[in-house]
Amino acid sequence: MEEDIFSQPPNLSGMAKSLSIERGQWSPGHCSVFVNVEEFHCNKGGVAHGGLFTVMLDMACGGALVSGLLKEEWCATTQLNVSFIDAGRIGERLEAVGSVTRRGRNVAHLSGEIRAESGRLIATATGTWMIWQSKPEKFPGRESDNQ
Numbered sequence: 001m002e003e004d005i006f007s008q009p010p011n012l013s014g015m016a017k018s019l020s021i022e023r024g025q026w027s028p029g030h031c032s033v034f035v036n037v038e039e040f041h042c043n044k045g046g047v048a049h050g051g052l053f054t055v056m057l058d059m060a061c062g063g064a065l066v067s068g069l070l071k072e073e074w075c076a077t078t079q080l081n082v083s084f085i086d087a088g089r090i091g092e093r094l095e096a097v098g099s100v101t102r103r104g105r106n107v108a109h110l111s112g113e114i115r116a117e118s119g120r121l122i123a124t125a126t127g128t129w130m131i132w133q134s135k136p137e138k139f140p141g142r143e144s145d146n147q
Contacts, residue, residue: 007071007073029100032098033060033096034096042090047089053114058125062077064099068103074134075130083124094117
């Protein structure tokens, strides 16, 4: 079956688990992740820390690319630009959605956004990912993970 040649959703990283980020949509060229903002996500101003948004956007955009990669292909973020638009508040469920803007053989451009359930825009991102035709030797372990 043709879909068996494409990468499957990767296991959630320890960082994602520690931040209580959940997997959402997974389809070719698109990926989403969710989080329910809790007190431990917040900065001293009492709103969700921008680092949480950055992790979520990296996961959603990277996942969007990985969803269309062949199993033997690998990728890595080379640049991620995040714009913080509004605050995420305790009790809100936030969704980060990533999509492929353009993919070449070795480079891909992606975009993403985070919205609250109300539809309020929280953050946006654009980024660039490097693509390898096979796992680079310099990448350590994690052979048991699907890409």
